Amino acid sequence: MNSTTDLFDKCLAFDDAKRVQAAGVYPFFRPIEASSGSSVVTHGKKRVMIGSNNYLGLTHHPRVQAAAKKAIDTLGTGCTGSRFLNGNLVLHEQLEERLSHFLGKEACLVFSTGFLSNQGAISSLIGRNDVIYSDRENHASIIEGTRVSIGDTVKFKHNNMEDLERVMAHTRHKYEGALLVADGVFSMSGDIFHLPQAIEIARKYNCRIYVDDAHSLGVLGPKGQGTETHFKLSQSVDIVMGTFSKSFASIGGFIAGSADVVHYIKHKARPFMFSAAMPPAAAATVLECINVVEEEPEHLENLWRNARKMSKGLKSLGYNTLDSQTPIIPLLVGDDFLAFSFTQKLYEMGVFATPVVRPAVPEGCALIRTSYMASHTDEDLDYVLDVLDKLGREFEIIGNKEREEQLAILAETHFGHTVA
Numbered sequence: 001m002n003s004t005t006d007l008f009d010k011c012l013a014f015d016d017a018k019r020v021q022a023a024g025v026y027p028f029f030r031p032i033e034a035s036s037g038s039s040v041v042t043h044g045k046k047r048v049m050i051g052s053n054n055y056l057g058l059t060h061h062p063r064v065q066a067a068a069k070k071a072i073d074t075l076g077t078g079c080t081g082s083r084f085l086n087g088n089l090v091l092h093e094q095l096e097e098r099l100s101h102f103l104g105k106e107a108c109l110v111f112s113t114g115f116l117s118n119q120g121a122i123s124s125l126i127g128r129n130d131v132i133y134s135d136r137e138n139h140a141s142i143i144e145g146t147r148v149s150i151g152d153t154v155k156f157k158h159n160n161m162e163d164l165e166r167v168m169a170h171t172r173h174k175y176e177g178a179l180l181v182a183d184g185v186f187s188m189s190g191d192i193f194h195l196p197q198a199i200e201i202a203r204k205y206n207c208r209i210y211v212d213d214a215h216s217l218g219v220l221g222p223k224g225q226g227t228e229t230h231f232k233l234s235q236s237v238d239i240v241m242g243t244f245s246k247s248f249a250s251i252g253g254f255i256a257g258s259a260d261v262v263h264y265i266k267h268k269a270r271p272f273m274f275s276a277a278m279p280p281a282a283a284a285t286v287l288e289c290i291n292v293v294e295e296e297p298e299h300l301e302n303l304w305r306n307a308r309k310m311s312k313g314l315k316s317l318g319y320n321t322l323d324s325q326t327p328i329i330p331l332l333v334g335d336d337f338l339a340f341s342f343t344q345k346l347y348e349m350g351v352f353a354t355p356v357v358r359p360a361v362p363e364g365c366a367l368i369r370t371s372y373m374a375s376h377t378d379e380d381l382d383y384v385l386d387v388l389d390k391l392g393r394e395f396e397i398i399g400n401k402e403r404e405e406q407l408a409i410l411a412e413t414h415f416g417h418t419v420a
């Protein structure tokens with residue numbers, strides 16, 4: 001060990017992002033000046049937004065905006081403390097009750113963010129002799145929860161039920177309690193977790209099931225109640241986790257399950273107990289979003305109409321979309337730098353999308369993550385398809401048989417998705 005090393009040397013040496021910035025293709029931290037939800041103004045120019053998680057477009061719904069403003073008038077702008085102590089609002093408790101009812105669960109607990117919900121719930125449940133079975137493509141907040149936990153984590157191949165069964169058969173006997181954790185809809189590739197098969201396997205090995213419905217709420221199921229309802233199941237997932245930062249147009253997160261489990265997490269999860277509560281306007285926003293979702297089914301219908309149109313359109317242009325079945329439609333491009341350059345060109349042509357590069361995906365498997373909203377118009381979407389047609393050919397991601405075949409092999413090898 002060299003004790004003369006300065007702690008900050010690594011910061012001076014870190015130049016990954018600086019190199020992308022110097023090349024003029026840095027796609028992160030773009031400051032938004034104005035937004036209508038489906039379009040944003042950045043660097044003085046209006047651009048179609050296909051990089052957000054605002055699936056139902058409710059951030060700009062007049063009823064939702066009015067509820068948020070009213071909450072500020074009656075309760076102020078912040079809670080200035082944790083719910084445990086001075087920051088618990090009647091609004092938080094109303095929200096928990098509404099959500100429990102909406103999801104058909106006994107109880108619910110609202111956290112300040114989705115990230116903290118995963119980190120807090122997973123780490124408070126897992127003891128020294130317990131094990132977490134975690135999908136390899138799970139969200140970073142789940143990974144954080146597994147890292148903070150004092151028990152072991154065993155990973156299985158992405159959405160691969162044979163591998164899940166294999167790892168459980170080999171390891172389950174070594175532990176006391178077990179928790180299977182997976183995203184309901186995977187945030188980057190947009191595929192849906194094979195929940196019915198996973199439930200069968202988990203039950204066989206006496207393992208509890210925890211599903212992160214961040215991208216399924218407001219999206220899957222007849223009313224947007226998430227992955228369980230998508231598969232016409234009920235009471236089979238032990239803990240549903242969700243976030244308010246996507247379809248519910250706000251910020252915050254929750255877990256829902258049996259009253260005893262929720263009560264335990266409420267008194268054990270440090271990120272819940274020692275972090276300030278969701279602000280009044282944020283809680284009121286979510287409550288009104290649930291009302292809107294229940295009373296105005298057209299938002300969910302429009303979301304799926306738009307998602308289907310784009311899935312069909314992008315596939316017919318020749319893009320490899322990893323056969324996504326949801327409004328998250330990734331475009332496989334391969335190389336990281338190509339993904340940055342492609343995103344930059346899209347941006348210049350008025351389309352705001354985001355690249356996904358390593359370590360979020362394996363090396364050489366970069367994606368452009370596109371996602372669609374209920375409030376996109378046909379004009380918006382046709383424009384996006386036109387731009388993607390033109391640029392895809394220019395960058396030889398589409399329109400080149402050899403390249404399309406290479407990408408199909410990548411999809412099969414690294415994501416386990418056969419292209420339909």
Ligand SMILES: Cc1ncc(COP(=O)(O)O)c(C=O)c1O
Binds near residue numbers: 115118212214215
């Ligand atoms: C699958 C998944 N889980 C959890 C989170 C964290 O949610 P939040 O942004 O509310 O902290 C996200 C956010 O991107 C997510 O995609």
